Amino acid sequence: MADNTLYTNEIGEVQIAPEVVSVIASIAATEVKGVASMYGGFTEEFVEKFGVKSSNKGIKVQINPEGETVIDLNLIIEYGVRIPDVAFEVQQNVKRAVETMTGLKVVDINIHIQGINMPKEVKEEEKKAR
Secondary structure, eight states: OOSSEEEEOSSOEEEEOHHHHHHHHHHHHHTSTTEEEEOOHHHHHHHHTTTOOOTTTTEEEEEOTTSEEEEEEEEEEETTSOHHHHHHHHHHHHHHHHHHHHOOEEEEEEEEEEEEEOOHHHHHHHHHHO
16 A cells, blocks of 8 residues: 555646545545445444544545555444435445546445434434333
8 A cells, every 4th residue: 555646747746545535435425425434343332532633534545556546535424314225325425526636446335334324303202212
């Protein structure tokens, strides 16, 4: 995995860090209707409680030296949506955004559903049923 993607031309060079790709992917993923949020796991959630925000929460980016990119996204989905449809739309939106903005070739976008965001009404009904 390369630290930065490097483009060289007659004027100089341009380096794109994986963190930049993470930010682009995060924004593109959360734009999709049905995505509640990104899921960063216990450690990232714990650290955020102390006010440290992570712009690449729930995202892993691997860029090989040829510029081929693999992105893993960990998502929390809204209750009631059709998960395969939302996942496909996230893949399309992220691929389009990353390729357009960086010039990288996105070869894989892996979606990992880590949870469901329940609306308040459903949570309250569950409490009453107990």
